[in-house]
Amino acid sequence: MSTIFLQFLLGVIFLTIVFLHIAKKNFGAAIAYGIQSLAVVLILVNSFLETGTISLLFIILLEFIVKVLLAPIFFIRLIKKNKLKFSVSTYLNTPLTLIVIAVLTAIVHSQKLVPLTGIIMANQELLALALSAIFLSLFLIVNRRGALSQIAGVLSFENSIVAFSVFAGLEQSAALQVGIIFDIIIWLIIAIVFASMLYKHFGSLDVTSMRHLKD
Amino acid sequence: MINMIASPSSFIFLLICLMVGAIGSLLLRKYDDIANKWSGIFGIIGSLWGIIFSISAITIGNNQSFTLGESGFQFLSLSFNIDALSAFFIFVISLIALFCSIYGIGYVKHFYKKYDIGALGFFYHLFLVGMLLVVSASNGIFFLIAWEIMSIASYFLVVYDRNDEQNVKAGFLYLLMTHVGTAFIISAFILLYKFTGSFDFEVIKANVGLIPLFVKDIIFVLAMIGFGTKAGIIPFHIWLPAAHPAAPSHVSGLMSGVMIKTGIYMMIRIFLEILQPVPAWWGLAVLVVGAVSALIGVLYALTEHDIKRLLAYHSIENIGIILLGLGSSLMFSSMNMPSLALLGFVATLFHTLNHATFKSLLFLSAGSVINATHTRNMEEYGGLIKYMPYTAFFFLIGSMAISALPPFNGFFSEWLTFQSLFEGIKLLDFPQKWIFISAAGSLAFTGGLALACFVKAFGSTFLARPRSEEVMHAKESSFSLKLAMGGIAVLALLFGVFSGPMISFIKKIGENLAIFKNAPALLSASTQGVGLENGTAYVSGPAFFIIFIIVAFIAVIFVKYLINKNQKIKIGATWDCGTDLTPRMEITSTGFARSIILIFKGLLKPSIQYEIDYQDSESRYLQKSMNVTLGVEDVNNSYIYKPLQKFINALSVKAKKIQGGNINAYILYIFAALIITLFLAL
Numbered sequence: 001m002s003t004i005f006l007q008f009l010l011g012v013i014f015l016t017i018v019f020l021h022i023a024k025k026n027f028g029a030a031i032a033y034g035i036q037s038l039a040v041v042l043i044l045v046n047s048f049l050e051t052g053t054i055s056l057l058f059i060i061l062l063e064f065i066v067k068v069l070l071a072p073i074f075f076i077r078l079i080k081k082n083k084l085k086f087s088v089s090t091y092l093n094t095p096l097t098l099i100v101i102a103v104l105t106a107i108v109h110s111q112k113l114v115p116l117t118g119i120i121m122a123n124q125e126l127l128a129l130a131l132s133a134i135f136l137s138l139f140l141i142v143n144r145r146g147a148l149s150q151i152a153g154v155l156s157f158e159n160s161i162v163a164f165s166v167f168a169g170l171e172q173s174a175a176l177q178v179g180i181i182f183d184i185i186i187w188l189i190i191a192i193v194f195a196s197m198l199y200k201h202f203g204s205l206d207v208t209s210m211r212h213l214k215d
Numbered sequence: 216m217i218n219m220i221a222s223p224s225s226f227i228f229l230l231i232c233l234m235v236g237a238i239g240s241l242l243l244r245k246y247d248d249i250a251n252k253w254s255g256i257f258g259i260i261g262s263l264w265g266i267i268f269s270i271s272a273i274t275i276g277n278n279q280s281f282t283l284g285e286s287g288f289q290f291l292s293l294s295f296n297i298d299a300l301s302a303f304f305i306f307v308i309s310l311i312a313l314f315c316s317i318y319g320i321g322y323v324k325h326f327y328k329k330y331d332i333g334a335l336g337f338f339y340h341l342f343l344v345g346m347l348l349v350v351s352a353s354n355g356i357f358f359l360i361a362w363e364i365m366s367i368a369s370y371f372l373v374v375y376d377r378n379d380e381q382n383v384k385a386g387f388l389y390l391l392m393t394h395v396g397t398a399f400i401i402s403a404f405i406l407l408y409k410f411t412g413s414f415d416f417e418v419i420k421a422n423v424g425l426i427p428l429f430v431k432d433i434i435f436v437l438a439m440i441g442f443g444t445k446a447g448i449i450p451f452h453i454w455l456p457a458a459h460p461a462a463p464s465h466v467s468g469l470m471s472g473v474m475i476k477t478g479i480y481m482m483i484r485i486f487l488e489i490l491q492p493v494p495a496w497w498g499l500a501v502l503v504v505g506a507v508s509a510l511i512g513v514l515y516a517l518t519e520h521d522i523k524r525l526l527a528y529h530s531i532e533n534i535g536i537i538l539l540g541l542g543s544s545l546m547f548s549s550m551n552m553p554s555l556a557l558l559g560f561v562a563t564l565f566h567t568l569n570h571a572t573f574k575s576l577l578f579l580s581a582g583s584v585i586n587a588t589h590t591r592n593m594e595e596y597g598g599l600i601k602y603m604p605y606t607a608f609f610f611l612i613g614s615m616a617i618s619a620l621p622p623f624n625g626f627f628s629e630w631l632t633f634q635s636l637f638e639g640i641k642l643l644d645f646p647q648k649w650i651f652i653s654a655a656g657s658l659a660f661t662g663g664l665a666l667a668c669f670v671k672a673f674g675s676t677f678l679a680r681p682r683s684e685e686v687m688h689a690k691e692s693s694f695s696l697k698l699a700m701g702g703i704a705v706l707a708l709l710f711g712v713f714s715g716p717m718i719s720f721i722k723k724i725g726e727n728l729a730i731f732k733n734a735p736a737l738l739s740a741s742t743q744g745v746g747l748e749n750g751t752a753y754v755s756g757p758a759f760f761i762i763f764i765i766v767a768f769i770a771v772i773f774v775k776y777l778i779n780k781n782q783k784i785k786i787g788a789t790w791d792c793g794t795d796l797t798p799r800m801e802i803t804s805t806g807f808a809r810s811i812i813l814i815f816k817g818l819l820k821p822s823i824q825y826e827i828d829y830q831d832s833e834s835r836y837l838q839k840s841m842n843v844t845l846g847v848e849d850v851n852n853s854y855i856y857k858p859l860q861k862f863i864n865a866l867s868v869k870a871k872k873i874q875g876g877n878i879n880a881y882i883l884y885i886f887a888a889l890i891i892t893l894f895l896a897l
Contacts, residue, residue: 091879107890112893112894112897113893113897114897115897116893116897135886135890138882138885138886138889139886141878141879141882142879142882142883142886143879144879145879150878150879
């Protein structure tokens, strides 16, 4: 695959995260996560085409099933089952959110972070975009009040790290990656069960309404 | 034979003996009486062995350096170095522990069926072991472990009587302050390690030249605060008047008489040995701290009507007096005057020993009084001399000794301290001269106030008429209590009468330190007395004793004559409305101290509260009753600790907001930390 296509895929990941920041409906967030995961899978396919490692193909298949199919399905079922309504509550309003996104992206593209984004000079632009995606995912967890959005933030964070690792040449052994995907499955199940329980108890997934759980 | 007694294995035997006492007490905790006796007997055996060991070690004069196997940790070695100075402190600890252990056998009985006697015995022995390790450790890390053993064991002893909420609070304050002090000590040791590459005291001493002067100054300040907190110097003393009274009385005697001296030991070890040569301002700083502690300590003691708190404040005063000797010694050593420095050093050690004896005697006597009356409030005593004559006699001896009245020991060590200060006044120039003059003035003033304070303490406790029902039911102490008090009282007298040989013995300890080696003799001491070689001062213990006996004899004869002479009945006009004398007409301890409190009201900031009950609450013309409460709060508490507490509380409230339970905020912190780290690292 050409660099432009890879750039496009990374752009998709980046834009889906921006979309998650401004999404108005949970259903849209679940679909955005699915698209984002598909982009990651395609990046991994590119890696497979370059290396030809069979174990990587197995991982890609696993990743596709878990992240592209299962996770969005789980989310959508959760939304339907609990009639989760629109939960867009954020700490910062949309214009301010967009400004912070711009600032974070600018920071990543600054000269100061060149030692990190330039691990592989040929992929500098791609690494900068992947690092921006990592930062934006973290900011998503910080800025959103809804537990579902925060779960989506954590999953995007993981997707961004995978993308960054691929372009930085930091891919780990197949066994480790299988382990990570297994972790994600377990994490997804627990997070969704937990979110269902929270919703039943509080009638909301807004984490600020759970404040009296403190102390 | 003497070499065998002073050997390392003999010291280990001493530690084992005390540990057997500790563990045995714990194992026998179900049987109160057996656990108490086990603890007492092993305390006595261990202490006696400690006395024999230390005297032998000082007599031989050799350093006993040894290590107990490998610790398995890089910086820690279980190494000991018992030189004459360590042996002296082992002697002081063992001597007081001997009498406190004897006292404990009888005293602890009133805790039977109330508290765990085995736990008391366990922590009592652990406390002794901790103190012995502190004065014998020669590795910084090992020292800190020993310091912690001592502190933690004493904490559990302070909160032993846990049914009283005040004791638990006192214990918490003690634990807090002792660890603040430890933080300073650790900082000092880390700085020493940074520049010498070792925690071993001998290695540090050998490489002291590698430490820059300003770092030495920082180490001095850190050590002064760290060890000063344990010693109870002003303004780090606030734990002392709370914690010492809270502990059982025989433990109070040990804490006030011995434990606080471990701080003095380390000051001597670091300032006079390890960090030599030292700048002159260290000595002046120690002198100023000593003078202030002595004066403020005795002033607060005067305002107290809690007998144990009064004694605790006197410990602060006496630590001040000890520091006056140490400060002058440091000053003279920095000016290359070793003979005078040795004079100050001898005064320091002699007062350390003397204070240990008379302060433990006073605490044990006070313990007996409290045991009999069930209160620490002196306002409720009075007339106890009729019910507890022996205890009164022992308390009187302690009072005379602490008030520096000859022929008791306190007089001779204070006399030596005065000589050291006078020599400074004579030989030094401005401004050092004026600091020495102020220190001598402070010591003289302190002596006078201490005398007034003990006139108050003895008078309001033992003289006049009982002021409460409890006093009228008081009974004399049991045999073991009297034996312990009597033993220390005899020592207070002997150390005074034979102050010459005692000073000569202590001088020998000083001459083992490198800075005093080959110092020309200035102090001459013999059985007849002590004097300076230049002939400016001389004092004789035996002569004072003879004068004391003659004066006491004449006084007894005179009083007897006054009582027995044929008195005529005089009839005159009625006075005092013709009413009988009652205890309400006696001067109370608060009333006695009131005039002095008013003189120092600028410093002591006394407060008066009136509670008036009226016959008719509406008209308020006729009073039914009035309660007047005179209070004196420690100004250090008002101006240092309370604002500090307020500041920390405000900071904590702010810090609580940081940890608000909001997951978004936590992720934000992580995110911010990530970006900052990236910016700093890249």
